[in-house]
Amino acid sequence: MLLREVEYAKPSSVAQALAILSENDGARALAGGQTLINVMKARAASPDALVDLSGLEELRGIELGADGTLSIGPMTTYTELVGSAEAKARPILGEVCAQIADVQVRNRGTIGGNLCSNDPTNHLPPLMVSIGAQLTIAGRGGERVVSADEFFLGVYLTAVGPGELLTKITLPAGKRDGFAAVTLGVDGTCIASAAASVNGSLRIALGCVDATPVLLQPASADEGAVREAVRGAGLFPPADVHASSEYRMHLAEVLAVRAARQASERS
C-alpha cells in the first residue's frame, strides 16, 4: 500500500496522452493498473507521473474484419474479451482471458496492460506470439507496426518506448489454437505455460521460461517433434519457490505438447 508521490493526468485524446508521455520523462501510461499499481505499492518502481488512459474511447473496442481479422483496442478489458461475440472469431482469446486472475481483475485489467507489462507469468504474451499478432505502436512521430515476435524485450519491457503507446492489437483469422498451463492453485498464477497455433504452420510460444515468450516452430505437431523442439531451444528457465529450472524445463515440454495437441485437434 502507500504509493510514493506521483503526478496524474487523464488525457482526453491519444494525441494528448502522447504529448504528456513524451514531455515528461518518467511518465508512464496507466491502463487497468492491475499490475502497475501493485508494483507501485511495493515501491519497487515509481513512475514520476501516471497518464490514465481510461478516458480514451479510441483505445477500446473489438472489431471483426471481413477477412476474419480481429482488431482490439488495448484498453479492452479481459471481461469484455470473454463476453464479446466478435472475439469468438478467435475462441482461444476468451478462453484464456477467463482463466486470468479473478472477476475483479478481469473487470479492470486490459489486454494492452497485460502485453505491455509482460510479467513472465502473464497469459497473453505467449498467446499473442503463437497467434502471430501484430501490434500497432503510436508515438508523436506517427505509427509503426511490430509483430508479437519482436514486441517483448524483457520483464516489464516491450517495444513500446518512452513517449509511445500501444494503440491496437491485430489478430489474423484462425481458430486452431491451444493453451496449456500449470498454475499455482486452480486458475492461479502460471508456473509454466505454452500457447500453440496451427493456422498454417505450427507456432508454439512458451511462457515463464524466460524474460520473454520463447517461440518454437517445429515441423509437425506430433509429440516427438514438439518435445525435440523444446529440448533444442537452449532454454535455461528461471528457478523460484514454485519450480526449479529443471522442473520448468520439463513442464515446458509437457505443456507444449498439450497446447499443440489441443490446437491441432480443433477444427
Added chain:
Amino acid sequence: MSENAAPVSSSRQIAVTINGTLYEREVEARKLLIHFIRDDVDLTGSHIGCDTGNCGACSVIVDGTLVKSCMMLAVQADGSSIETVEGLADDGELAALQQAFSDHHALQCGYCTPGMLMSATALLRTNAHPSEAEIRKGLQGNICRCTGYWNIFEAVKTASERVAK
C-alpha cells in the same frame, strides 16, 4: 471533459457518490481508492487484507462494476457512483445475501465478509441462478481464512433461491 483535459497534477478535487451520498474531497493522486473510502470518508466496512491485490477484502462496486479498490486510485473514481457493504442493507433490513451468510455461518471473524458480499452481490446481478461452479468462479478473487468457503457457497446458493421466490 475540460476538467479531464490533461493538467498533470499531484492532487485534485474529486466528487464521488458512495451509497447515494456525494463526497467532494481534495485527494493526492497517489491515494488508493480504499484509503479514500476508509480514511477520508470513514466508511470502514471495506477492509484491507493484503498489499498485492490478491485478497479482495476491499472489493466494492464502481459504476456497476466489481473492482478491488486497492488497485484503483481515488482520483480515477472521480464522478463515479460506488457501492460498499454499508449500502447493502435497506435501513436495518438485511439484504438476502447478508441474511443467508448469517443463516449458513458463512462468516467467522467477518473481516473478508464485506468484500465477499460485494462479490456475491455482483455475481447475482449478472447471474441470478449460479451453479456451484459459477459461484466458486465468482468468488475466486476473495480470500477467506476462516470458513474454508463451503458455507459461503451454500449461503450464495440460498440467497439466489430466496430472491427468486
Added chain:
Amino acid sequence: MIVEGERTFDAARATVWKVLSDPASMAATMPGVESFDIHDARRWTANVKIPLGLGGLKMKIDMDKTEERELEYAAMQIKGQGVGAMMNMVTTFELSDVAEGTKMKWSADVKIAGPVGSMGQRVLQPIVNQQVQHVLGALDKQVQDARDSPQGAGAEKD
C-alpha cells in the same frame, strides 16, 4: 543467484583487459547510467536508472576491484543501493587466448534485497539476466571501439 558464461571477443587480450580495467569504459557498459565518479583505478561510483517498463529503478552503484592478475583475472565487488532494492554482486572475469581472439569466462553472484524482492523471483531473475546481457553486449562494443581506436592499436602492439 549465480549467472555465468563465456564470451569470445575478436580482439587481443590486452585490448579486452584494457576495457575491463578502465572504469570509464566499464561504466559505459552499465544500463541507464546517469552519472559516475571515478575515485581511483580500483573504485568508482555510478548513478544508474535501470530501465523497467513500469518506471526506472534508481540505484547508486559502488564498484570495487578486489583482486586482479594483469591480463588474466579480475574480481569486483559491486554494491547497489536504491530505495526499491539493494544489490550485492561479486563478479569475476578470466581471460585467455583463443584462435578467434580472446575468451572471457565470467561469473556473477548476484544478491538482491529490499522491496523489489517482494515482487518475487519470477521477476528478479529474468531482470538480472536481462541486465547481464545488456552489459555483455555493451562490453562487445567497448572492446571493438578500443580495438579500432589508435590507443587500442597501440595496446595491441605492446
Added chain:
Amino acid sequence: MSATTDSSTTIAPDRVEILAPREPYKGQNVPRKEDRRLVQGQGVFVDDIKRHGMGYVHFVRSPYAHAHITAIDVSKAESMKGVYGTLTGEEVASLTDPFFQLSTPPGAHLKDYALALGKVRYVGEAIVAVVAETRELARDASELVEVEYEPLDAVTDARHALDESKPVLHEDSGSNLMWEGVYEWGDLDAAFAEADKVVKIDELHFHRFNSTPLETDGALVEFNRGTGQWTIHTNNQFPGFAQIMMGPAMRCGLDKLRFVTQDIGGGFGNKITSHPQLVVCCLLARKLRRPVQWTEWRTDFHMSMSHGNERWFHDTEVAVKSDGTLLGFRTKALDDAGAWLRYEPLGGVIWAQVTPGMYRWRHIRLEFTQVATNKAPVSPNRGYSRMQHLWFTERIIDIVAHELGLDPIEVRKRNYIRVEDMPYETPNGCVYDSGDYAQMLDVATELIGWPGIEEKRLDAAARGKLLGVGIGSTLDSGTNNFGQSRMINPELQFSGNNEVATVKLDIFGEIVVTLGTTPQGQGHETTAGQVVADILGCSVDDVHVRAGHDSYWNSHAGFSGTYASQFAVTGLGAVKGAADMLAEEIKRLGSVILGGVPVEALELAEGTVRIKDNPEAALPFMACGAIINANNAGLPEDLDVTLNCRYVYRPPFEVPDLERKFGNLTLTYAAQVHAAVVEIDPETGYYEVVDYAAVDDCGTRINPQIVEGQVMGATAHGLGGVMHEIFEYDEDGNLLTPNFYDYHVPHALDMPPLKTGFVESPSPFTSLGTKGMGEGGGAGIHAVCAAIQDALRGHGDAIVSDSSNPYRRVWEMLDHPDTAGARVQVVDA
C-alpha cells in the same frame, strides 16, 4: 432445570452426527449474535479506530538477514514536513529492559528489545519507527532514514545452525543453541528387544507456514499523562501474555496497560506475539504526546511475524511387531525458532500434550533441540507444536504400513487407544478424557466410500491419473496446564489455567455478560448467550454479551485470551459458574419477595423467578434488578445478593513431576479423523484433492454450526499448508514468499468437496461436557501426505518426507523417488 432431549444418530450421504443430549439452547444452531454487525460492515477492527491528531507509525525494516548496524541517521526523516518523530533501538534500550525470557540458558541470555539494537537478525526486522501525519508520509519519511549495515553470513538451515563454521546470531547466548531437553518414558530397550522389526527413517521435515489471518497486526495507543496509563486498542489475541511481557520491560504495573479490543480479523495463534510492536507504540505515544496508530501491511506480516515452528525429525527408529503392533519410537527433533524466542521455547514441551498421538505405544524417547536461525521468529500457529508432532506420528504409521505391506487403516485400528481404555493415561501422564477413535475412522472411510476405492483408482488410471487415499488422525488438546512451562524452565512460576466471566442483572432486568476472552470469529457472544439462557431460563435474545475484551472490565485474569482450544472449557466454564451464581441469588431474592417460599420451591423460567407449583406467583427479572439496584430499602440485612456475579473458572491441575516430565498437561482431548482422496497428474506432478471427509469429536457441542465452521476452517488451513503455503528462504535469508503473490492460500476454486462427521463423547472432566476445539491438529496435512504416498505406490514408491508437497515436490518424487523421498530401512530386531 431445562428440558433435555435424548441422544440421537443421524446419517446423511455427506454428514453423519452421533449426538449427546441437548437443551433448549445448548446444542442448537442458534444464529450468531456477532453476525448482524459484521455483515453490515459495522464491526470495529483495530484499523477502523481513529483519534484526533493521531500519528501513523511506519517501521524501517532490515533488508538483510544478518548484519551489524554501524550507523543510523534519522535527521533527514525527522526534518521532513509532516513528520512527528522517530524511535530507535538505542532509545528503546534506554527506556525499557529486555523482554523476560522463558528459556533456561543459553536461550535465557538473549537480550530482546522492541527494536533491533546494533544488529539485525532477519529480513524485515524492525530497526526504526517513524511517525507522521499520514500513512503515506510515514512511509516516505522511513525511506529517508539512513542505516549503514555490515552484512554477515546468514544461518538459514537449522541442520547447520550449530556448525562451528556458522556465524552466531546472539553473542550473549554463545551459540545458536537456544534450548534442549531429553524426554524418555517407558523402557526403550525392552521395546526394541520385543520388536520383530525396527523401521528406521533418516529424516522427516515439517515446513514453515502460518495461518495468515486476513487482518494483520495493528494497534492504536493513547497515553494518559495524568494517570500514566496507556490504552492499547489492539488485535493481540492473548492480552494476558502481552501484559506479562510488556509490564516488566516498560517498568510499569500491569494495570497501567489497558488492553481493549472489539473485533479481530482472525488470529489462529499468529496474533500472540505482537508485544514488541506494542511497546514501540506505547513509547511513541508518550514521547510524541499524541495517539499513535500502527497497521502492519501484508508483506510486513509475512516477513516478520509469527511463522509456525519448522521442525526436523532425525534418526527415527520405530519398534514394531510383524502384525503392525507399535511398541515405541525414538527420534531427535530439531526445532527452528527463527531469530528470537518470542513465545519459545514453549514449543519444546507443548508437543508432549500428545506424545503418543492416538496410539497405545508406551515406550518413547524424544531428544528436543531448538536453534536460532536468521528467519522470522516463530510463534504459536493453529495446532501449535502438536501439529508438528502429530504429523510425525501419522507419518510413522503410514511409513510402517508401507514398509511392512500392511493396510494403514488396519494398523491404525490395531494401535488406536480404545474406547474401553478411556480415560487413558499416556506414558507421560496426560489423561485422554474420552473418545472412540475407531468409530470415527469408520465414519470417515464410510463418507469417502472406502469400499469402492479400488474401482475409483482404476477409473482415475483410465484418465491417466494416479489416485491415492490417506488418513490423518489427530488430537486437539485444549486447556493448557501452564505448569508444563516448568519442564522448559523450572524457575517459571506458572501453573494451572483460568478464565473469568461476569453475569449480572441490571437495574431494568437486562442480563449482561462480560468475558475475559478475545474472540476472532469463534462466536463467543453467541455460545455464552446459549449457556446463560439455559441456566436463567430466558431467551438467548435477552442475554446481552458485551463484544470484545477490555482488561478494565472486571473480567480479566492472568491467562485471559483466546488461544489453545480452550473457550468451550475455560470461557464457558466461567460463564456457567457466574450464571449459576446469579441464578442462585435471584432465587434467594425471590424467596424473600415471594413471602419466604423455600429456594427449592422456586424455578427460573420465561425471564422470571417463580414458584414451581404456582407459576402465577412470579417475579420478573426486571423487578429483581430494580429491587437490588434501586429499591432496596427494607431488605433483610443478611440477604447477601448483588445480582452481579463474577466467577473464575480454574481447571483441576497438579504441577507436573519435573524429574520424570510426567503429568496431565491439558484437560481435554478433542479428536479428528480426516480422509483425503487425491488425483495426481503423473506428467506434471499437479494434483487435486477430489474427495474429503472430516470427522470430529469435541464432546458436547454448544453450537454445532459453529463447531462445524471451525472444523471446515482448520481443514482448509491443512490443505493450504500441505499443498501451497510455505515461508521459504533462500541461502541469503531472503523470504521468497513475502506476500500473496507467491504465498498461495486456498481460493474458492481450490476447495475440494467436503463431507463432515460428528461424534459427541462428552468430556467427564468439564462442567458442560465440552472440549476445547478449533485447531484440529493439522489432520488435512497428514491425510494428504498419506494420500500422495498411496498414489505413488507402484510409481516409484517414494516415501513422503516433507509436510510441504507443492507440485514440484510431487513431480520430484515421481521423477527421482530414491532421492526425493525419505530414506527408510527395515531391519529385523
